[in-house]
Amino acid sequence: MSRLLRPGATVEMAHGGGGLATTRLVREIFARHFANPILAQGHDAARIEAPSGRLVMTTDAHVVSPLEFPGGDIGSLAVHGTINDVAMGGAQPIALSAAFIIEEGFPLETLDRIAQSMGRAARDAGVPIVTGDTKVVERGHGDGVYIATTGIGVVPEGVTIAPENIAPGMAILVSGTLGDHGVAILSRRQGLEFSTTIASDSAALHRMVADMVAAVPDIAVLRDPTRGGLSATLNELAEAAGVTMTLDEAAIPVRPEVAGACELLGLDPMHIANEGKLVCICPADRAQDVLDVMRSHPEGRDAALIGTVGDRAAPGTPGLLRMTTLIGGTRVVDWLAGEPLPRIC
Amino acid sequence: MSRLLRPGATVEMAHGGGGLATTRLVREIFARHFANPILAQGHDAARIEAPSGRLVMTTDAHVVSPLEFPGGDIGSLAVHGTINDVAMGGAQPIALSAAFIIEEGFPLETLDRIAQSMGRAARDAGVPIVTGDTKVVERGHGDGVYIATTGIGVVPEGVTIAPENIAPGMAILVSGTLGDHGVAILSRRQGLEFSTTIASDSAALHRMVADMVAAVPDIAVLRDPTRGGLSATLNELAEAAGVTMTLDEAAIPVRPEVAGACELLGLDPMHIANEGKLVCICPADRAQDVLDVMRSHPEGRDAALIGTVGDRAAPGTPGLLRMTTLIGGTRVVDWLAGEPLPRIC
Numbered sequence: 001m002s003r004l005l006r007p008g009a010t011v012e013m014a015h016g017g018g019g020l021a022t023t024r025l026v027r028e029i030f031a032r033h034f035a036n037p038i039l040a041q042g043h044d045a046a047r048i049e050a051p052s053g054r055l056v057m058t059t060d061a062h063v064v065s066p067l068e069f070p071g072g073d074i075g076s077l078a079v080h081g082t083i084n085d086v087a088m089g090g091a092q093p094i095a096l097s098a099a100f101i102i103e104e105g106f107p108l109e110t111l112d113r114i115a116q117s118m119g120r121a122a123r124d125a126g127v128p129i130v131t132g133d134t135k136v137v138e139r140g141h142g143d144g145v146y147i148a149t150t151g152i153g154v155v156p157e158g159v160t161i162a163p164e165n166i167a168p169g170m171a172i173l174v175s176g177t178l179g180d181h182g183v184a185i186l187s188r189r190q191g192l193e194f195s196t197t198i199a200s201d202s203a204a205l206h207r208m209v210a211d212m213v214a215a216v217p218d219i220a221v222l223r224d225p226t227r228g229g230l231s232a233t234l235n236e237l238a239e240a241a242g243v244t245m246t247l248d249e250a251a252i253p254v255r256p257e258v259a260g261a262c263e264l265l266g267l268d269p270m271h272i273a274n275e276g277k278l279v280c281i282c283p284a285d286r287a288q289d290v291l292d293v294m295r296s297h298p299e300g301r302d303a304a305l306i307g308t309v310g311d312r313a314a315p316g317t318p319g320l321l322r323m324t325t326l327i328g329g330t331r332v333v334d335w336l337a338g339e340p341l342p343r344i345c
Numbered sequence: 346m347s348r349l350l351r352p353g354a355t356v357e358m359a360h361g362g363g364g365l366a367t368t369r370l371v372r373e374i375f376a377r378h379f380a381n382p383i384l385a386q387g388h389d390a391a392r393i394e395a396p397s398g399r400l401v402m403t404t405d406a407h408v409v410s411p412l413e414f415p416g417g418d419i420g421s422l423a424v425h426g427t428i429n430d431v432a433m434g435g436a437q438p439i440a441l442s443a444a445f446i447i448e449e450g451f452p453l454e455t456l457d458r459i460a461q462s463m464g465r466a467a468r469d470a471g472v473p474i475v476t477g478d479t480k481v482v483e484r485g486h487g488d489g490v491y492i493a494t495t496g497i498g499v500v501p502e503g504v505t506i507a508p509e510n511i512a513p514g515m516a517i518l519v520s521g522t523l524g525d526h527g528v529a530i531l532s533r534r535q536g537l538e539f540s541t542t543i544a545s546d547s548a549a550l551h552r553m554v555a556d557m558v559a560a561v562p563d564i565a566v567l568r569d570p571t572r573g574g575l576s577a578t579l580n581e582l583a584e585a586a587g588v589t590m591t592l593d594e595a596a597i598p599v600r601p602e603v604a605g606a607c608e609l610l611g612l613d614p615m616h617i618a619n620e621g622k623l624v625c626i627c628p629a630d631r632a633q634d635v636l637d638v639m640r641s642h643p644e645g646r647d648a649a650l651i652g653t654v655g656d657r658a659a660p661g662t663p664g665l666l667r668m669t670t671l672i673g674g675t676r677v678v679d680w681l682a683g684e685p686l687p688r689i690c
């Protein structure tokens with residue numbers, strides 16, 4: 001039985017001091033739930049036997065509120081989000097690190113639950129959390145817990161995923177329904193009740209990506225449409241590649257309950273964050289192959305072809321991203337200046 | 346001229362939304378100050394050509410208060426701290442990532458100054474910041490800015506630094522004076538004035554470490570005595586290796602002004618955090634070689650032999666770390682349960 005996890009026990013400033021209290025917290029919560037041979041080395045710097053190849057490195061600070069929501073929590077979200085960022089480089093993740101900034105007074109029981117969920121997400125994904133750090137800040141200088149995760153991965157030989165590869169005529173695919181994560185968070189935050197509970201799509205996509213790049217090595221680019229949603233992701237890619245893009249609204253998968261919630265709340269699913277979806281741009285004649293691979297994975301079940309890359313256009317040209325609407329018109333899909341939902345991830 | 350850095354401008358929630366405002370903030374502040382070819386790729390996941398070898402990975406959340414202090418700021422501290430953690434594995438750092446959690450209302454000018462200092466520290470150390478993330482939290486849920494940095498490095502062939510290597514009779518060395526960082530922070534925080542300004546020792550130690558492990562490959566272990574100070578570091582190592590250790594108080598270098606401030610404040614320099622110092626344990630007959638290498642670097646100018654590894658002892662035995670005092674007695678040097686100075690790094 002843990003001596004730390006007494007009923008009602010909370011995180012104190014001493015847990016961040018680097019002394020005995022920190023050591024106990026790390027052993028009884030993080031080391032227990034994250035258990036793996038590399039972390040067990042117990043060095044500040046974890047040693048990893050990396051296969052040879054090009055490395056990728058990615059980092060994310062997670063400040064989602066609330067900390068727990070339908071479909072996940074800040075711990076599983078941090079693991080999935082960082083794995084996905086590594087995977088979007090076409091790489092296979094090999095290790096994660098996690099740094100915690102905890103607010104004084106945070107219930108140790110909640111921290112334990114989040115660490116457990118985080119450890120489970122990492123184990124399920126087959127990517128160990130190899131090193132970490134814990135800091136504690138005074139009450140009123142945090143919000144429960146923030147988690148910064150970093151991932152490293154190895155890019156297989158021959159894979160060169162980059163916006164520069166995008167060319168006119170290519171196909172634009174998404175791996176599933178849009179808006180689930182953002183609407184799940186918002187519903188929870190606002191105490192909204194829908195007839196169906198809307199759950200976050202938070203999921204690790206690296207296994208699906210491994211099969212996609214193995215089947216179609218000439219995939220141009222992969223991106224996860226998180227903050228800012230699909231519109232921010234595609235606007236950024238169109239800008240970086242200097243092309244126009246046209247989407248077909250009727251083809252974009254959105255769950256009816258998410259569409260309903262968006263209508264109620266005056267939101268556009270195109271702008272809402274996703275945490276278990278990817279956008280793939282590939283040569284048009286390989287689109288069906290990519291769709292087949294995605295649909296063979298549970299996380300790509302609802303994959304769809306949603307648009308086409310158009311002509312070259314000078315970066316900075318307004319209206320690079322357009323959509324053919326349900327009623328047959330055309331509208332520009334702009335990115336929002338801000339995010340309608342702060343602290344979504 | 347930056348459109349962002351208008352006088353009085355502050356960080357708003359929209360800067361964390363992932364849309365256009367985030368892109369502007371990242372371009373005009375972080376990308377400008379961190380400029381390097383890998384970051385310029387502009388992918389979420391940075392690609393790094395890693396030399397072959399074993400990798401190390403380390404992470405730190407930085408929550409130091411105040412954000413700016415004599416001898417550095419949270420930005421340079423984050424770079425130095427993470428480089429040092431990589432170096433303590435005997436590795437040479439090859440890349441850093443940085444995740445920012447910024448409080449709404451934080452002056453953009455201060456953020457710019459910190460990012461500039463961070464970029465300079467990374468350039469001076471020759472270790473690029475290759476990827477990053479920016480989140481914004483509401484007023485009252487942060488404290489200006491927190492920075493989580495992660496470092497990766499490569500361990501040279503033949504280097505196997507680990508506490509298990511520690512053996513009876515080995516020498517215990519430190520690379521310089523103790524307590525400078527902690528006392529610099531505390532003085533600033535409490536508005537104390539001393540006749541001499543006490544500056545943080547914040548510095549990157551990887552170049553000195555490279556020369557040390559090249560000269561003496563059988564160095565047993567390297568550690569940076571940060572939070573919890575030298576006493577926490579040596580207690581942890583004694584515990585991990587299952588040995589006793591004896592220090593010679595007269596040999597431990599402490600600046601007179603730091604000793605004076607500690608006396609005034611009732612603190613023990615053994616418990617105070619350092620940010621540019623290392624502890625090295627090596628075979629006794631190589632101690633002079635290691636000292637010579639350290640002293641040939643400005644950051645090891647005051648290096649000293651401070652003690653000896655004693656007999657084997659079961660882990661958990663109380664009093665593993667002892668000190669011969671100035672007056673010839675012996676006392677146990679325990680680690681503190683907490684940290685006398687919260688948010689020191």
